[in-house]
Amino acid sequence: MMQTAQSPAEDIVKSRASFLDFLGRKGLRTTNQRMAIFEAAFQQTEHFTAEGLLAVARKIDRSVSRATVYRTLPILTESGLVREIDVGLDYKFYLAVRGRQIDKAQVVDIETDRIYEIDAPFLEWYAKSIAEKVGLEVVSQRLQVQGRPIRKPLTEEDACPAK
Secondary structure, three states: OOOOOOOHHHHHHHHHHHHHHHHHHHOOOOOHHHHHHHHHHHHOOOOEOHHHHHHHHHHHOOOOOHHHHHHHHHHHHHHOOEEEEOOOOOOOEEEEOOOOOOOEEEEEEOOOOEEEEEEOOHHHHHHHHHHHHOOOOOOOOOEEEEEOOOOOOOOHHHHOOOO
């Protein structure tokens, strides 16, 4: 049976319902601040940091505090609605999960901290085959490549421009 793609608005509605359900199952209160943080996360189209999320969430609800953002991000990541991406810096990046996500590889530009999400449908198969070799079941996987812009070598003409 073929599934039809959902619109971005439908994805957000479904994700909001999933978040509310998750909060209920965990025995956590649904607060205006948590919902503002959820909305702010799903307004982002690129990767974001906790500080960036705080700025957007405060535009939705001025009462959102830094502490609430830092307490809510682990809830969002545990729910599977937001992915946490650690690129080895003093802070982490996050990305709202929209619709059906196939496995992604992250390619990080270490000069700009920009993260590119590249479809990598082989990841699930690769992780499963590697884990099975040592008798494990895959719980999670990630592929992250760090790089910098390619620089072409200087030519003699670049080094000594014509006068």
